Amino acid sequence: MGIYSLLIKCCRQISVKSLLLLLSFAVVAGCVGGGKPQAPVENYLLDYPAPTFEKRTKIDDTIRVSRFTTATVYNNHSMIFRQDNYALDSFNYSRWAVNPADMLGDNLLRDLQASGFFRAVFPRYVVDEGRYIVQGGIEEFFLRIDNKGKSAVISLAITLKDTKQREAGKRIMFQKRYSREETLPEQSPRGYCQAMSFGWQKLSPQIIDDVYSAIQKAENK
Numbered sequence: 001m002g003i004y005s006l007l008i009k010c011c012r013q014i015s016v017k018s019l020l021l022l023l024s025f026a027v028v029a030g031c032v033g034g035g036k037p038q039a040p041v042e043n044y045l046l047d048y049p050a051p052t053f054e055k056r057t058k059i060d061d062t063i064r065v066s067r068f069t070t071a072t073v074y075n076n077h078s079m080i081f082r083q084d085n086y087a088l089d090s091f092n093y094s095r096w097a098v099n100p101a102d103m104l105g106d107n108l109l110r111d112l113q114a115s116g117f118f119r120a121v122f123p124r125y126v127v128d129e130g131r132y133i134v135q136g137g138i139e140e141f142f143l144r145i146d147n148k149g150k151s152a153v154i155s156l157a158i159t160l161k162d163t164k165q166r167e168a169g170k171r172i173m174f175q176k177r178y179s180r181e182e183t184l185p186e187q188s189p190r191g192y193c194q195a196m197s198f199g200w201q202k203l204s205p206q207i208i209d210d211v212y213s214a215i216q217k218a219e220n221k
Contacts (some may be wrong), residue, residue: 004146005030008170010050011175015074017120020142033205034036037091040093040188040215041093041094041095041097042093042094042095043077043094043096043097044079044094044095044097044163044190044192044193045096045097045102045103045193045196046095046103046107046133046193046196046200047193048107048197048198049148049201049202050110050111050114050185050201051111051114051115051201051204052210053115053116053117053205053208056117056212057214058099058116058117058118058119059118059119059212059214059216059219060119060130060132061118061119061131061132061215061219062118062119062120062122062130062132063112063118063120063121063122063130063131063132063133063134063211064122064123064124064126064129064130064132064133064134065105065108065109065112065121065122065123065124065134066105066124066133066134066135066136066137067101067102067105067124068102068104068105068136068137068138068156069101069102069136069137069138070101070137070138071137071139071140072098072099072123072139072143072160073088073103074100074138074140074141074142075147076099076101077095077096077097077098077099078090078095078096079091079094079095079143079169079192079193080097080141080142080145080148081142081145081192082142082143082144082145083145088095090144091189094189095097095191100138101136101138104136104154104156104200104208106123106206107154107200107206108134108136108204108207109121109123109124111204111205111208112134112167112208112211115208117208117212121201129179130163131162131163131164132160132161132162132173132211133157133161133216134154134158134159134207134211135158136157136158136159137156137157137159138154138155138156138176139155139156139157140153140154140155140156140179141153141155141175141196142189143175143184144181149183149184150183150184150187150191150192151181151182151183151184151195152181152184152192152195152196152198152199153179153180153181153211154178154180154181154199154200154203155177155178155179155180156177156178156179156194156203156210157175157176157177158175158176158177158178158202158207158210159172159174159175160172160173160174160210160214160215161174162218166214169172173214173215173218174210174214176202176210178207179208180199180202180203181199182195182196182198182199183195186220189190193196
């Protein structure tokens, strides 16, 4: 047998051994990864009808809802719950579909547009439009679990600015903290989402009322 034939035979033997080794790894990986399939993750969004308001004089100016910020601990998609002041946890297979900051900001934008109180209401993407700017910062957004039961907690600060004011100190028209706590209608992540929806459904009109009143007062000076 020539040297060339010996080389071919050796290569074939090595290839067969390599193939068998790869197959054995695949079998082991299949055994380790086997068992019950992982449960699907459910994504939740706040949902409620846009608020209705009594008819008011439309303000002939524009307003923009800036992108909300949020405390670092809530700056994610996790549905967080807390049982005391020091520890927090989140549901394994349930999460918010979008970041809470964007979820609240988008709903406030929709509600402002539905109110009809302003000539135009712009989203955060339209950065060059809007005389008045609404900014929001989420401080708390979690499920509280204590001896009284389970409740959804929302807390945020809203700032209204007038971009036409040249002096920085005069641009801020008001800054106010809003908070709400709602009992869960059912003991589940869905109930958690429903309670958050109820809470924001009540806070959003309060914010809009305050924004409208502040701007109307400024424009009537």
